[in-house]
Amino acid sequence: MDCKEVMANMSCYINGDGSQELRKALTEHVADCRRCGVIFDTTGQMLGIVRDAEPFLVPLAVSARLYSRLERVFSDT
Numbered sequence: 001m002d003c004k005e006v007m008a009n010m011s012c013y014i015n016g017d018g019s020q021e022l023r024k025a026l027t028e029h030v031a032d033c034r035r036c037g038v039i040f041d042t043t044g045q046m047l048g049i050v051r052d053a054e055p056f057l058v059p060l061a062v063s064a065r066l067y068s069r070l071e072r073v074f075s076d077t
């Protein structure tokens with residue numbers, strides 16, 4: 001899995017859906033890839049879901065802003 005795939009599948013990770021294989025691949029990539037790790041941290045903090053309860057309630061409007069932000073992060077590199 002490369003960084004673009006991670007970004008494309010991040011909603012699965014955030015929302016807690018997707019196959020176990022997919023989540024495992026995402027987790028492993030994020031553990032190894034500093035850039036995606038930072039994005040995941042940032043994303044989690046932005047959404048307030050990292051260590052808090054109610055991790056699966058991500059409003060669509062937040063997702064849309066998140067994705068446009070992620071697009072910028074990736075296009076900067």
Ligand SMILES: [Zn+2]
Nearest residue numbers: 002003033036
């Ligand atoms: Zn990556």
